[in-house]
Amino acid sequence: MRHVEKVFLNLMYSGLYNTELDEEAKSRVLFLNLSILIAGFTLTFMAIQSLFLANFNFGAGLQSIDIIMAAVSFGAAFLMVFLLIYLRRNKNRVFISYFMSIALLLFCLVMIYLGSYRNTGYEWIAAYPIMSAMLLGWRGLFLTVILLVASLVMTIFGIGVATADFTTMRLGTIFGVAGVVLAFSIGFELSVSASIRKIKHINQKLQQSNTLNRLIKENGDSVCLIDASLVIQAEYSQSLETLIGDQDLGGKNLIGLFAKHTEDNFELEDFEQYLSLFFQERTKDRQLENLNDYHQVKLYPIQNLPSSKKVIDLNFKRIHYQDTILILCFFKDISEQIRLEQRLTQERLVDDQKLKDLLKIVHLVKRNPVEIEEFLTETETSIDEINLNLKSGKKSNNRKILLDSFVIIHDIKSTAAYVLNIDSITQKFHDLEEEISTVLKLNTDADIESTQLRKTIYSLGDCYEEIQSIRGTLADIFSVSTDGFGGNVFALNLESLVTRLNQKLSMAVRLDLSNLDSANIPKAYKKAVKQSLVQLIRNSFAHGFESAEQRMALAKSEYGQISISSQSSDGKFRIVYRDDGQGLDVDKIRQVALSKPNFAKMDVKDLSDKQLQTLILYSGFSTSESADFNSGRGLGMSIVSRNIKANSGAININSVRGQYCQFALSFPA
């Protein structure tokens, strides 16, 4: 607001004027103030005129008192006009304005006293109400006029001004001007009051409207107003269009929009009935809130597209606006919140299940540590084998690989479900089994393409991660326990494996672990050592040992012997595995290598026996003529090799045909 405009606005209310009114109100105030100024300048003119007419005694000669009085009157009149503008531009000077008004009255009374001599005071006292109005505004005039009359009476009768000077004409002038000014002030005040009432009303409406607009624009939710016919009003949040999935919502019926964008089972009639309650004055707001059953409404911005679903929390508020009732509707998109809650619930269920499984496993470990450790190791080995089979497999043999895998997986699943009762593992292997079953069913005759095996691999990965998760948790639990997965369990596990293989393959092999300090196997290598030893034992059973008859014929003990020892020296940790079987057949190894194109670049003919022995560590290398799932694919030794290399270790093979085969696994200490 410009400075001059502010001065004019403040004139009427002595600086108390609300400058935030609209343009219409301002123009009214400016007009009224202008009339005050015109009156002020008229007064000044009248004062000058009266001074000249009364004080300058034309023809009688100019007296010094006349010059002084003329100068004082002239100066006072102009000073008054400009001073009052200065005083009233700021509300802090209201007190000074009243002080000035009283001073002016005293000045007028002095002028009467002096004017009785020269007859000029009467003009001043007659003009005082107008000057006072300029100082205090019209509101202050009531007090001013009362003060004027009281002072005049006191001056005339108290001080003893010559009553002869107060002619009826002069008194009539004084009270006439005061009366006119008073009447004008009353009329003016009434007019102003009417204007103010109107301004206040307009202001109230504007504030309501601003509040609504702010609510609609600034609220985080999408907001709209609906009237009694449930039609959306022109003002609504733009975000509502995105939420509902419709454009230009103003003027559209909310029920009609919900009919388009909600589920078929959404009870539109109930919704309409609920909204109609807002327009019944007797229904309390709290009742309406309690009846709101629309906190999770499913909206589909794109019709018939389930993926566009949004869950909306609807809230309503009844408002009185311009003598009508409207409903302020709040739409809050809580889709993400609901999704997170659902996932949290799901994860909680999974976690609960895992906890249950873990307790079962811990119980199993306490009861029979060998059983669970053996199961986990066997499962890992089986997953490794399936994975390696798939890796080296081709379109032509994928079916066989899957069929073989299916049997293994079913076996693991059965053990997990019926022997160990571990639900999480059972479920993962069940999923894998289902996946394989689906692939096999889809391709009953044709070869299975590699592209069809992706889901199987994802599922196989899940199974492996589940086993690792259980291992990790058990390791965490028993790393602080004194009787858990320690060295003793490690040994028991190997013994159990040998026992089981003896039973399965009807062999008689003894395991010597007297020189194995399994408790001192570095934690970092424990898994690699365990998996490698399992593979070496399986390998010995598959390829190493002769039959009991052959052993007798070779003057060997009837019982096969596997010995495993450990030692730490020269900054290395070593595991030495030895079986007293038939040893490696280097001639056969050479023969197989020559027949495999993969080894063509190696110049196999020139390799030493020692070098030939290392070929068994290559993936897919096997001297066995037939393969089953226990052996024959050349996978076991490659697993050993991979485990050792992954830990920056080394393998040394030492074998004497007909006597023994020894593998020395060394790791950095």
Place this chain on the structure above:
Amino acid sequence: MTREEVCLPFISACSSIFDQLLDIKLSQKNPHLQDISEDRPDWELCSLIEIRNLEDLSYGYISLNLKNSSADKIARKMIGRPIGTISQELVFDTLGELANIIVGNAKKDFEDSPLKISTPMLISGQKIRLHNPAKIHRVTIIPFEFIEAGELDFFDLSISLDLKYFV
């Protein structure tokens, strides 16, 4: 979101871009798992693509891995210079561009998805091991083979996705 939904666009993009841009027919080999700690001497150039779901903060990556010699062949084919030498820098630039095209093509399938797919980042070196933010023990490998200049060649996609979020 399923892992197949995440991986398939990249696998399809590889096949179609190699076919249309390079006139190379890719043959997909059996997928398998690979231990995260396993060394892969044949990974000399990796193009790493980060996958982030900003809604649930799940994370993963897909990486296109190949040997330098294979990258060289692909780059020559792409810039149309079968004879003569091309600098290693040009090979990297060309492979980076190829990876960009593949990712751009795959991204079309993620338009309405909360997944954010990064631009590919090229890594070169020996025995590259990729960080394992998804905290899994084994990554999924999708191997491809192709015949270029009369020789059989290979590359693969390694996939590591947070199993907690990608089913």
